[in-house]
Amino acid sequence: METTSEPTFVLKLFVTGYSTRSNSAIDTLKRICQEDLSGQYELVIVDVLENPEEAEERRILATPTVIKDLPPPIRKVIGDLSDREKVLIGLDIRRVGDKI
Secondary structure (H helix, E strand, O other): OOOOOOOOEEEEEEEOOOOHHHHHHHHHHHHHHHHHOOOOEEEEEEEOOOOHHHHHHOOOOOOOEEEEEEOOOOEEEEOOOOOHHHHHHHOOOOOOOOOO
């Protein structure tokens, strides 16, 4: 979905290479973004083998790790992303349209 406004959520997923585990994390996070964030997101995938400086700068010690940079506060989920509710809670994300 293309939009002229800024994304509501900015997420960065750190993976190690494009292994089965990395691909599973990428697919899972993309599905969560599409289904729960209604296209109002920017997702950046960082391979720590190709960009070790960025991983070091963000203090990534294990992969997969996803960081929510926007909206504040910054949140991080490390490891298996298969449990949707745990990911949403860990990143402090409410589904678009959820009541507070």
